[in-house]
Amino acid sequence: MVPHQAIEVALAALTGPGGGAHPVAVLERHGVVAVLVDNPVGRAIVFVEHRDGQWVGPGIIGGQFHRTVDRRTETTPGQPIQRLSRSRYSTLTPDGEPSELSWFGVTGIAAQDAAAVTITSSIDSMRVDVGDDGLVFAVAQGRTDEKPGVVIHTRDGGAHLAP
Structure with a gap:
């Protein structure tokens, strides 16, 4: 994983300074860094924005509790991603409305x-390659009121839409 200034901001936002969290993966897109963070109870995507020359953490963070799961051998249509978690991050307009x-x-x-x-x-x-351990982690910008599609691509050329 490439070191990034936003990692420390993400860790502090999730656990406070010196907490038990650690970064798993980092993706940078258009002035926003998404940091996938594990801590003793769960995993979360923390979006950190670059504003006015500094990295700023979010006020709300979503994620999931850890659940032990055996990684499947083959992709299952209808549930191509185990422990699927989706997160959305948006800022507010000056009027207090969602962007x-x-x-x-x-x-x-x-x-x-x-x-992938x-x-x-x-x-x-x-589009991002699946990690050697099966890790899926990707981000995209979209309209606040939509639900982006998520597709797993298998080595045999198959494509499976996540619910």
């Missing part, structure tokens, strides 16, 4: 036959 655009993240565990994951919104798309 028109948000950042969306997806994480989970893919089967052993999975090669794609997250696609109406305005953005990102």
Whole structure:
């Protein structure tokens, strides 16, 4: 993992300084860094923005509790990602309303036959290789009111839409 200034901001936002969290993966897109963070109770995607020359953490963080799961050998249609977790991050306008655009993240565990994951919104798309351990982690920008599609691509050329 490449060191990034936003990692410390993400860790502090999730656990406070010196907490039991550690970064798992980092993705940087258009002035936003998504940091996938593990701590003793769960995993979360923390979006950190670059504003006015500094990295700023979010006020709200979403994630999931850890659940032990055996990684499948083959991708299952209808549930191609185990422990699927989706997160959305948006800022507020000066009027206190949600911005028109948000950042969306997806994480989970893919089967052993999975090669890549794609997250696609109406305005953005990102395709990322699945980690050797099955880790799925991708982010894309989209309209705040949409739910971007998430597809697992298998080594045999298959494509499976996540629910």
